Amino acid sequence: MKEYIKLIDENLDKFLQVQYPSEIFESMRYSVLAGGKRLRPIMCLEACRIFGGNIEDAIPTACAIEMLHAQSLIHDDLPCMDNDDFRRGKPTNHKVYGEATAVLAGDALLSFAPQIIIQKSKNLSAETKVKLLEEYCIAAGAYGLIAGQVVDIDSEGKEISAETLEFIHTHKTADLFKFALKAGAIVAGASEAQIQAMEDFGQKLGFAFQICDDILDETSTFEELGKTLGKDKEAHKPTYTAIFGLEKAREEVICLLDQACAIIAEQGMKSEIFSEIIAGIKERASSVK
Amino acid sequence: MKEYIKLIDENLDKFLQVQYPSEIFESMRYSVLAGGKRLRPIMCLEACRIFGGNIEDAIPTACAIEMLHAQSLIHDDLPCMDNDDFRRGKPTNHKVYGEATAVLAGDALLSFAPQIIIQKSKNLSAETKVKLLEEYCIAAGAYGLIAGQVVDIDSEGKEISAETLEFIHTHKTADLFKFALKAGAIVAGASEAQIQAMEDFGQKLGFAFQICDDILDETSTFEELGKTLGKDKEAHKPTYTAIFGLEKAREEVICLLDQACAIIAEQGMKSEIFSEIIAGIKERASSVK
Numbered sequence: 001m002k003e004y005i006k007l008i009d010e011n012l013d014k015f016l017q018v019q020y021p022s023e024i025f026e027s028m029r030y031s032v033l034a035g036g037k038r039l040r041p042i043m044c045l046e047a048c049r050i051f052g053g054n055i056e057d058a059i060p061t062a063c064a065i066e067m068l069h070a071q072s073l074i075h076d077d078l079p080c081m082d083n084d085d086f087r088r089g090k091p092t093n094h095k096v097y098g099e100a101t102a103v104l105a106g107d108a109l110l111s112f113a114p115q116i117i118i119q120k121s122k123n124l125s126a127e128t129k130v131k132l133l134e135e136y137c138i139a140a141g142a143y144g145l146i147a148g149q150v151v152d153i154d155s156e157g158k159e160i161s162a163e164t165l166e167f168i169h170t171h172k173t174a175d176l177f178k179f180a181l182k183a184g185a186i187v188a189g190a191s192e193a194q195i196q197a198m199e200d201f202g203q204k205l206g207f208a209f210q211i212c213d214d215i216l217d218e219t220s221t222f223e224e225l226g227k228t229l230g231k232d233k234e235a236h237k238p239t240y241t242a243i244f245g246l247e248k249a250r251e252e253v254i255c256l257l258d259q260a261c262a263i264i265a266e267q268g269m270k271s272e273i274f275s276e277i278i279a280g281i282k283e284r285a286s287s288v289k
Numbered sequence: 290m291k292e293y294i295k296l297i298d299e300n301l302d303k304f305l306q307v308q309y310p311s312e313i314f315e316s317m318r319y320s321v322l323a324g325g326k327r328l329r330p331i332m333c334l335e336a337c338r339i340f341g342g343n344i345e346d347a348i349p350t351a352c353a354i355e356m357l358h359a360q361s362l363i364h365d366d367l368p369c370m371d372n373d374d375f376r377r378g379k380p381t382n383h384k385v386y387g388e389a390t391a392v393l394a395g396d397a398l399l400s401f402a403p404q405i406i407i408q409k410s411k412n413l414s415a416e417t418k419v420k421l422l423e424e425y426c427i428a429a430g431a432y433g434l435i436a437g438q439v440v441d442i443d444s445e446g447k448e449i450s451a452e453t454l455e456f457i458h459t460h461k462t463a464d465l466f467k468f469a470l471k472a473g474a475i476v477a478g479a480s481e482a483q484i485q486a487m488e489d490f491g492q493k494l495g496f497a498f499q500i501c502d503d504i505l506d507e508t509s510t511f512e513e514l515g516k517t518l519g520k521d522k523e524a525h526k527p528t529y530t531a532i533f534g535l536e537k538a539r540e541e542v543i544c545l546l547d548q549a550c551a552i553i554a555e556q557g558m559k560s561e562i563f564s565e566i567i568a569g570i571k572e573r574a575s576s577v578k
Binding site: 019020021023024025028071075078080081098099100101103104106107108110111112114115118119125126127129130133134136137138140141142143146147149150151153154 | 308309310312313314317360364367369370387388389390392393395396397399400401403404407408414415416418419422423425426427429430431432435436438439440442443
């Protein structure tokens with residue numbers, strides 16, 4: 001896990017060199033290099049490894065996924081969206097660089113991420129790159145992350161159905177998990193069935209992760225998470241805990257993680273990294289006061 | 290010209306079908322289908338034609354360019370940027386859909402545009418698609434449009450050099466002209482020298498177009514242009530006319546357009562469409578009161 005994180009951090013730093021106009025690159029670096037668990041790029045590298053791919057070939061795509069993740073956080077934190085002042089214990093991007101630069105830094109990352117896949121994936125065929133870029137566009141856009149964010153914002157202060165919540169969680173969170181895992185499998189040249197298994201695995205893991213996040217938003221402190229907590233409840237945001245309560249939420253996390261384990265086992269795959277990630281989410285969800 | 294516009298409008302409409310969540314697709318359609326001269330996609334189709342390509346093959350890329358152009362306008366108009374209320378005689382995107390949706394509609398277009406190139410360019414090889422997507426990313430991102438916008442915003446209220454103004458015009462305007470022309474040439478399978486000629490042509494044309502825009506911002510009325518005028522001067526925005534005056538600006542437009550004509554002539558290319566575009570810019574710049 002630590003080696004993966006080191007690889008990812010080193011390459012993100014290398015890809016994101018400051019050029020003129022420096023302000024925009026510094027703003028991009030501020031959010032991309034702000035730490036974080038690097039869960040999505042780790043999953044990408046690990047999916048590549050377990051299907052027999054060369055991890056080096058997946059690094060540009062893994063870094064692109066982290067850039068896309070950072071982009072979504074920068075724009076989600078904007079005053080016109082969730083209006084968050086802190087992220088990972090640091091002031092949010094627009095608090096440091098101003099709103100205009102934060103909007104542009106997010107925009108720049110949306111093009112920079114696929115540019116890295118194209119220019120830095122030396123051993124991949126054009127066909128593989130096009131496949132990765134197609135998955136990237138779908139995950140990033142109005143069929144993916146943005147669909148989730150739009151419905152999330154629309155649902156504030158409203159009573160929403162379990163189906164709508166599932167739509168939000170699928171697109172806002174699980175789509176990027178799925179993309180990370182599928183992209184690793186694509187780089188490794190995995191079969192369609194294996195890519196599909198990664199998609200199913202990502203869906204379960206993404207849901208478990210998001211419900212865990214909902215639990216923590218309600219039960220943790222600023223010191224523990226590095227961001228302003230209880231904001232979801234205050235803004236009457238639709239969360240799993242708001243609809244089903246803490247107890248059911250914790251049960252659902254365990255259930256989803258068991259299903260995720262079953263998918264891995266069915267494929268005959270062995271991965272300490274995936275086991276660690278699953279154990280980590282389980283532990284966080286269980287530590288509820 | 291009219292046939293090209295019809296082709297482009299029909300295909301933009303076809304590609305941008307409203308799906309759930311409808312609000313985001315409607316917001317994207319509002320700005321993309323708001324009319325406009327369609328100058329960039331026309332240049333793309335025409336560049337494809339003059340190098341012997343099939344126009345049909347360039348349509349997805351031409352539409353992607355117009356989507357990228359619309360994206361940059363949506364975000365440029367935001368309150369935290371230029372804070373414009375009108376565009377092409379209609380309220381700007383955030384005035385109709387709110388800031389959050391306008392930010393997300395721009396984000397969605399940034400991924401939707403390359404997705405269209407990938408999924409709708411049926412006759413292009415994976416290699417050609419990768420080349421187009423690389424050019425797209427560079428034009429859209431921190432090395433292209435966004436670099437221009439960042440320096441433009443930074444320069445407000447400051448005395449800037451002619452070099453800085455050239456940087457802004459190159460990236461904010463000429464980069465998209467160049468991309469449109471090069472992309473058409475790439476789709477047609479043009480030679481490196483021909484692609485380079487399109488880049489030079491786009492640089493001259495883009496500059497002439499931008500200086501003409503600066504002139505009109507200072508001399509036209511709202512009724513003539515459909516947007517709030519004189520805002521650049523009011524905001525102490527760096528414009529060609531502010532640095533060099535109206536007379537020199539008009540001369541420079543003529544000079545750049547002559548150079549653009551020379552590039553076309555050198556290549557032995559004949560294009561009524563390019564001649565029309567050049568004549569159109571010349572006429573607009575000359576109609577200064």
